[in-house]
Amino acid sequence: MTPKQSQTDTLRNYRKRKSEEYARIILSVPRKTALYSAIPYPGVVMIMGDIRTGKTALAHEIANGVHSRRKLPAILHMPRMDEKQRASFQRITPSWMQVTIKRSQWKDKAVVIYDEAAQSAHARRSQSGDAVELDELLAIAGQREQLILFISHYSRKLDLNVCTSVHRIIWKRPTYAHQLWERDEMADFTCKAYDFFKGIKGKVAQKKACLVLDMENFGFYQCNNKLPPWWTDRLSRIFKEIQVQGKG
Ligand SMILES: Nc1ncnc2c1ncn2[C@@H]1O[C@H](COP(=O)(O)OP(=O)(O)O)[C@@H](O)[C@H]1O
Numbered sequence: 001m002t003p004k005q006s007q008t009d010t011l012r013n014y015r016k017r018k019s020e021e022y023a024r025i026i027l028s029v030p031r032k033t034a035l036y037s038a039i040p041y042p043g044v045v046m047i048m049g050d051i052r053t054g055k056t057a058l059a060h061e062i063a064n065g066v067h068s069r070r071k072l073p074a075i076l077h078m079p080r081m082d083e084k085q086r087a088s089f090q091r092i093t094p095s096w097m098q099v100t101i102k103r104s105q106w107k108d109k110a111v112v113i114y115d116e117a118a119q120s121a122h123a124r125r126s127q128s129g130d131a132v133e134l135d136e137l138l139a140i141a142g143q144r145e146q147l148i149l150f151i152s153h154y155s156r157k158l159d160l161n162v163c164t165s166v167h168r169i170i171w172k173r174p175t176y177a178h179q180l181w182e183r184d185e186m187a188d189f190t191c192k193a194y195d196f197f198k199g200i201k202g203k204v205a206q207k208k209a210c211l212v213l214d215m216e217n218f219g220f221y222q223c224n225n226k227l228p229p230w231w232t233d234r235l236s237r238i239f240k241e242i243q244v245q246g247k248g
């Protein structure tokens with residue numbers, strides 16, 4: 001008669017199966033999908049990657065997709081702008097995309113673009129009132145039916161609270177340094193993103209490509225995004241304008 005498996009053995013096997021499953025997903029080829037199918041609503045999406053790799057353009061294109069399918073407005077949150085700059089950026093974005101300076105201006109049932117999220121959600125500032133408020137906003141994103149798009153170079157700069165609240169992580173091309181210095185929890189994912197983009201030939205093809213990690217049903221997808229119709233390079237350089245203004 002074979003001895004009955006102890007609970008400890010069962011637990012060990014369970015952990016081994018989980019670890020095998022994790023390895024299989026990390027090593028698998030990402031399934032092809034359309035951008036819009038990969039986006040939750042409501043939800044929280046983190047967009048990461050090196051500078052000038054297409055993060056901001058992707059966020060605008062997601063807002064475009066949600067607006068054309070669900071007729072929902074969008075919010076472009078720019079906390080460091082003054083009113084004159086805000087109005088100037090409002091003129092180059094669609095009327096259904098509101099450029100905001102204060103979080104109290106965020107509407108329910110909307111896509112919120114929180115670009116260069118690290119500026120306000122910086123890990124070092126996690127004790128500040130700002131971060132607490134951000135936490136709350138993340139928690140109620142579902143209740144307020146918002147899709148929040150956080151954009152950052154890499155997750156080390158962001159609060160763990162933000163990282164653990166996300167439903168999807170979308171990568172644009174990371175650098176080799178990102179995969180080296182990424183926070184431990186994210187290291188395998190960023191390595192995967194680095195290798196994924198290394199396999200894409202051509203600068204434009206790389207800018208179009210996205211690697212999506214679905215955190216709800218753990219798995220990777222790949223898709224492409226185009227530029228939204230209102231896109232101009234000025235949207236790419238918003239932060240330069242704010243910094244120049246701040247110094248002058
Ligand atoms: N899907 C795309 N197809 C073609 N060009 C793109 C695409 N996404 C971005 N670009 C170009 O790449 C540049 C950087 O894009 P941007 O979104 O501002 O990058 P990031 O926000 O990562 O710094 C812009 O000049 C933009 O026109």
Ligand SMILES: [Mg+2]
Nearest residue numbers: 055056115236
């Ligand atoms: Mg940008």
